[in-house]
Amino acid sequence: MAKAERTYELIRDLLLSSAYEPGAKLTEASLAKAVGASRTPVREALRRLHSEGFIEWETNIGARLPEWRPEDLWDLFTIRAQLEGAVARRAAHRISDEEREHLADLAGRMEALAEEAEPGHLDRIAELNGQFHNAIMNAARNQRLSSLLTAVVQVPLVYRTFRQYDKDSLSRSMAHHRELLVAFAGRDGEWAQSIMQSHIFSARSTLMSIGAARNPDPDDE
DSSP, X not given: OOHHHHHHHHHHHHHHTTSSOTTOEEOHHHHHHHHTOOHHHHHHHHHHHHHTTSSEEETTTEEEOOOOOHHHHHHHHHHHHHHHHXXXXXXXXXXXXXXXXXHHHHHHHHHHHHHHOXXXXXXXXXXXXXXXXXXXXXXXXXXXXXXXXXXHOOHHHHHHHHHXXXXXXXXXXXXXXXXXXXXXXXXXXXXXXXXXXHHHHHHHHHHHHHHHHHSOOGXXX
């Protein structure tokens, strides 16, 4: 593996773990020390992570880890469920046989990774899951909806959510994918919309539970 790619993966893993608090400033020097790399590949990794939405970049401040409050996460996933549900509804009526076959292939690959449970499998599933959702978005043939959805899908949150999935949560996610395929095969837009919204709400519940565990309500103690 090339040094630049390895540096990128190491830094991404740090950002997705609890190594840094949300909102933390990320300097090239500190990251280079943390992953045992020179500053050049770290700088390249930061550029890539910024383009992918993993970090924020502000003039005169530099890179920092995005910070989401619980209410922000709730709103973000609620909006995403509405938009992606509408996308799935439209896709059910417009998807081609080739696109359904592609979705089935992605679903099968995710299921195989979940079954094997090799190191790093959750990140790989997250990547394939992104391809799965993008394929549905393309099948909807609605550029305005696609643009709105792209604006609210936060890649780091997707990865963080999958990293918290236990076996049951992962199985439920895979089952949603399969049920979507059945709804698409039946050209049932309402069914597809309902499944997709349940799928997103399930992810929202997982991510919100992470925040609750890290920041317990003092009134509950």
